[in-house]
Amino acid sequence: MAAPSHRRSLRKRRVLAVSAAFVAAAAGAGVLVANASAGAVDLYHQTLAAKDGWASSGTGTTGGSKADAAHTFTVSTRAELVKALGSASDTTPRIIKVKGTIDANTDDSGKKLTCADYASGTGYSLPAYLKAFDPATYGRSKLPSGAQETARVAAQNKQAKNVVLKVPANTTIVGVPGSGAGLTGAMLQIQGVDNVIVRNLTFAATEDCFPQWDPTDGDDGNWNSNYDAVTLRGATHVWADHNTFTDAPHFDSANPKYFGREYQIHDGALDITKSSDLVTVSRNQFTSHDKTMLIGSSDSEPAGKLRVSLHHNVWKGIVQRAPLARVGQVHIYNNMYDVTPLNGYAVQYSINSRAKAQVVAENNYWKVPSSVKVAKLLSGDGTGAVKDSGNLVNGTATDLVAAYNAASSKDLRTTVDWTPTLTAGLTPATNLPTELATTTGAGVLS
Numbered sequence: 001m002a003a004p005s006h007r008r009s010l011r012k013r014r015v016l017a018v019s020a021a022f023v024a025a026a027a028g029a030g031v032l033v034a035n036a037s038a039g040a041v042d043l044y045h046q047t048l049a050a051k052d053g054w055a056s057s058g059t060g061t062t063g064g065s066k067a068d069a070a071h072t073f074t075v076s077t078r079a080e081l082v083k084a085l086g087s088a089s090d091t092t093p094r095i096i097k098v099k100g101t102i103d104a105n106t107d108d109s110g111k112k113l114t115c116a117d118y119a120s121g122t123g124y125s126l127p128a129y130l131k132a133f134d135p136a137t138y139g140r141s142k143l144p145s146g147a148q149e150t151a152r153v154a155a156q157n158k159q160a161k162n163v164v165l166k167v168p169a170n171t172t173i174v175g176v177p178g179s180g181a182g183l184t185g186a187m188l189q190i191q192g193v194d195n196v197i198v199r200n201l202t203f204a205a206t207e208d209c210f211p212q213w214d215p216t217d218g219d220d221g222n223w224n225s226n227y228d229a230v231t232l233r234g235a236t237h238v239w240a241d242h243n244t245f246t247d248a249p250h251f252d253s254a255n256p257k258y259f260g261r262e263y264q265i266h267d268g269a270l271d272i273t274k275s276s277d278l279v280t281v282s283r284n285q286f287t288s289h290d291k292t293m294l295i296g297s298s299d300s301e302p303a304g305k306l307r308v309s310l311h312h313n314v315w316k317g318i319v320q321r322a323p324l325a326r327v328g329q330v331h332i333y334n335n336m337y338d339v340t341p342l343n344g345y346a347v348q349y350s351i352n353s354r355a356k357a358q359v360v361a362e363n364n365y366w367k368v369p370s371s372v373k374v375a376k377l378l379s380g381d382g383t384g385a386v387k388d389s390g391n392l393v394n395g396t397a398t399d400l401v402a403a404y405n406a407a408s409s410k411d412l413r414t415t416v417d418w419t420p421t422l423t424a425g426l427t428p429a430t431n432l433p434t435e436l437a438t439t440t441g442a443g444v445l446s
Contacts, residue, residue: 043445044072044095044174048197048239052424053280053309053331061237061280063172063197067093074176076100079108081165088166088193098201099176104163104186115209118158124151124210133213135259140215149212156210156226163206163227169193175200177446182244183229191233191274202244202442203229207265213258221261228268232276244285244441245269245292252290253344266290268321273297275305277328283312285441288343290319296326299355303327306357309422310335314440315350317342325384326355331420333360334427336436338367339377350377353384358416361400363390365432374398375407382410392429 048061055061064071071094073084084096105113119125132138132148144152165183167173167190174197175181182202190196208225215221229245232238247266256263269286271294272279286292292315296306306328315322316338323330332351339347350366353359366377374393378386378400388400405411438444 043177043200044097044172046199048280049424051422053282053311053422054278054307054329055237055239055280055309056422056424057278057307059195059237061195061197061239061278062170063195063239064093064095064170065172066170067095067172071095073097074099076102077110078102078104078106078162079110085165085167085171088168088191091169093170094168094172096171096173097176098173098181098183099179101180101182101184101202102186103184104165105159105184106162113162115159118162118209119155122151122154122158124148124155129213130258133215135215135221138215140221143216144213152210152212156208159209160226163187164189166191167193167196167198170195172197173199173201175202175442177443180443182442186229187227188230189233190231190235190238192235194236196235196237197239197241198230198243199239199241200243200442200445202246203269204244204246204248205250206267207250208267209265211264215259221259223258223261223264225265225267228271230270231268232270232272232279233274235276236278238276238279239282240270240280240284241282242284242440242442242445244287244443245289246287247289248343251288251343251345264290268292268294271295271297272306272308272323273301275301277305277307279308281308281310281313283436283440283444285314285316286318286322287314288317288345290345292318292321293323294321295323295328295330296355296357299326301327301355303356306330309333309420312425312436312440314338314436316340317345318347318350319345320348320379321352322350324352324354325357325359327357329416329418330357330359331423332364333362333420333423334425334429334432335364336367336432337364337377339372340367340369341371347372347376349379351386352379353386353412354381355383357384358418359384359386360416360418360420361386361388361391363426363429364392365429366391366393366398367433368393373407374400374403378404378412380404380408380410380412383413385413385416387414387416390429395430
């Protein structure tokens with residue numbers, strides 16, 4: 001029989017070996033473990049790993065990991081979620097566990113609200129709106145104004161009071177594993193705050209009941225909606241991880257047309273605008289959506305912000321903006337793009353670099369049907385840059401920028417003025433279709 005001191009030594013070595021293995025695995029999955037001796041941190045207290053994209057820069061992203069018991073909530077209704085979020089100005093760390101699917105279009109008692117409920121009492125009706133602003137009589141030179149536009153804004157404001165959920169600083173929002181956690185019809189608004197984590201949630205059916213007609217938008221006008229599933233506006237240190245974004249069950253193919261243009265009720269899936277900075281978007285699934293991710297809302301946004309990392313995400317059935325990047329330094333690596341048409345969504349482009357954006361796109365994988373030209377995978381305005389390397393199209397190494405520039409009159413620039421260093425998990429693209437099929441989106445974490 002071994003001596004007691006020898007048994008303790010063996011046990012210690014086994015514990016250290018197991019802990020070290022866990023730390024190594026967790027680092028690859030974007031999970032931070034405090035240290036080997038402390039063991040695993042539970043899902044709700046996990047923080048962003050070192051070197052895991054731009055959100056790990058500086059102070060890093062810890063969300064609500066320091067929350068006390070009084071600021072740890074489990075919610076399953078919209079009213080409970082609103083209470084748990086509290087005031088957008090309250091910086092007290094909080095953890096919010098979402099159990100099941102929460103419908104934002106409900107009142108405080110849980111009653112389902114419809115577009116008709118929001119329009120009630122405002123004087124708005126779609127037939128009256130269409131009559132008031134028919135280009136044949138109203139013209140195309142100015143935005144709608146008058147009684148019906150005022151009524152539309154009032155109805156939209158009523159909906160916003162329900163569906164716009166403002167997230168304070170130092171917050172972690174996580175779906176409870178195994179509960180089908182998600183938000184339907186909601187917009188998480190992360191505005192002017194620092195240090196937020198959003199994980200393991202399905203965002204579906206974020207729809208604007210009252211799109212605005214803009215006859216001056218483009219050559220033929222457009223209907224524009226108002227809500228993103230998740231929107232970052234002037235936010236810093238945000239980690240969005242293992243979420244699923246989808247238009248389901250209402251796809252754009254079901255939208256009617258008015259004035260010859262699609263009546264668009266969807267806006268962005270995850271938009272990063274208004275000088276937001278230090279953001280990591282990892283291991284999410286974006287599917288069945290048009291204008292998916294906007295980085296920078298204007299070509300005139302000031303330089304020095306909009307530093308965003310996108311890695312190990314799956315983009316499937318996405319029309320455009322995967323992402324559209326302006327101004328900032330954007331690192332796009334180890335993503336899987338399946339541009340096969342899906343649910344009526346057909347690709348226009350995947351990545352757009354404009355307004356002097358500095359994009360590094362490396363080791364991504366595109367699955368491209370024969371009906372789609374490789375030259376369509378990128379886009380730009382002639383001022384943006386994409387430095388691409390290690391990218392595969394149907395398993396073959398492909399110079400995406402060269403393909404785009406050969407077919408375009410506005411060439412993408414091929415050099416950038418920065419080098420990514422926060423590159424945790426960066427690997428060759430070869431195995432991404434298999435790896436990301438089972439490790440991305442909501443419902444994977446436990």
